[in-house]
Amino acid sequence: MKSKNSLSGLGEFGLIDRISAHVGAGAGVITGIGDDAAVTSLSPGMQLLTSTDMLLEDVHFRRSWHPPRLLGRKSLAVSVSDVAAMGAIPRWALLSLGIPAGLPLDFLDDFIDGFLAVAEEHAVTLIGGDTCFSRGGLVISVTIMAEQYPELIVRRSGALVGHEIWVTGALGDAALVLELLERNDAPDDPSLSARLHDPTPRTAAGFALAESGLVSAMIDISDGLLADFGHIAEQSGVGGELYLEQMPTSVGFRRYAARHPAFPHHLVLSGGEDYELAFTAPPENREKIYAAMKKCGVEALPVGIVTSCPEVRVLLPDGSCYIPQKSGFTHFA
Numbered sequence: 001m002k003s004k005n006s007l008s009g010l011g012e013f014g015l016i017d018r019i020s021a022h023v024g025a026g027a028g029v030i031t032g033i034g035d036d037a038a039v040t041s042l043s044p045g046m047q048l049l050t051s052t053d054m055l056l057e058d059v060h061f062r063r064s065w066h067p068p069r070l071l072g073r074k075s076l077a078v079s080v081s082d083v084a085a086m087g088a089i090p091r092w093a094l095l096s097l098g099i100p101a102g103l104p105l106d107f108l109d110d111f112i113d114g115f116l117a118v119a120e121e122h123a124v125t126l127i128g129g130d131t132c133f134s135r136g137g138l139v140i141s142v143t144i145m146a147e148q149y150p151e152l153i154v155r156r157s158g159a160l161v162g163h164e165i166w167v168t169g170a171l172g173d174a175a176l177v178l179e180l181l182e183r184n185d186a187p188d189d190p191s192l193s194a195r196l197h198d199p200t201p202r203t204a205a206g207f208a209l210a211e212s213g214l215v216s217a218m219i220d221i222s223d224g225l226l227a228d229f230g231h232i233a234e235q236s237g238v239g240g241e242l243y244l245e246q247m248p249t250s251v252g253f254r255r256y257a258a259r260h261p262a263f264p265h266h267l268v269l270s271g272g273e274d275y276e277l278a279f280t281a282p283p284e285n286r287e288k289i290y291a292a293m294k295k296c297g298v299e300a301l302p303v304g305i306v307t308s309c310p311e312v313r314v315l316l317p318d319g320s321c322y323i324p325q326k327s328g329f330t331h332f333a
């Protein structure tokens with residue numbers, strides 16, 4: 001007889017029951033997990049924002065590097081980050097899993113635990129999904145739904161020449177940890193490791209910036225500032241100058257850089273997975289933005305300026321151009 005303590009013993013419906021047992025009633029959820037489709041209700045006057053992300057074993061994560069609880073957290077956090085970058089309020093999520101043979105039930109329990117913890121932190125309710133057997137590695141697909149008043153949604157396309165380019169938090173930590181892991185050189189600083197394995201989506205900051213109307217365009221930094229600001233530039237029909245010496249870095253990042261002469265400085269601009277926000281705003285909004293971000297407990301700094309020339313350049317303090325070694329993570333490369 002197959003044991004209920006293994007995934008094969010539990011079966012698909014057993015697994016769904018196991019997950020839904022931990023999901024409470026959510027705001028706006030009329031019918032949650034268990035029917036053919038979930039039924040939800042938007043707040044009056046708001047529009048629905050939907051985004052989906054896939055995380056594939058050995059493409060986006062390695063099971064040996066990423067503890068299951070943190071993998072569960074990150075799976076939802078990266079999707080929450082996408083809707084935060086539009087200034088929206090995350091509400092509901094769908095989770096689909098392709099599960100390889102022999103995946104321990106403990107792994108799944110920890111994964112779901114982490115996923116639901118992030119859901120609770122951001123007031124997101126899991127309303128459905130799918131599970132199936134994977135002949136390859138673990139496949140994770142998350143769809144997030146969010147809402148916002150139409151006039152407050154911040155897109156990538158609103159940047160204007162002369163606006164300042166801002167970033168929240170610090171850049172490069174996650175990419176540094178990844179680079180160290182790839183060199184089999186485990187990072188000795190837990191605050192750095194957390195930035196790769198357990199990123200913090202900037203929900204409150206994104207919402208505050210949208211609600212205040214202080215910003216003209218916004219994106220979350222998943223592929224590196226250079227690549228992600230490049231998306232804003234392209235969709236807004238502008239260019240930009242980024243000032244290398246103004247890029248915010250963490251204490252752990254600077255400490256590592258000071259100890260290693262061949263330090264990969266390009267990670268600040270082209271390392272992925274920071275999940276910070278990059279946004280543009282008129283210079284006269286500077287003090288108001290500082291105040292709004294302070295209220296959210298998030299640091300933010302202007303790091304460049306939107307220009308009319310159709311390229312994004314990185315400038316050194318002497319005004320010369322810095323050419324980074326890599327310009328960001330590219331799939332299919």
Ligand SMILES: [Mg+2]
Nearest residue numbers: 082085220222
């Ligand atoms: Mg994004």
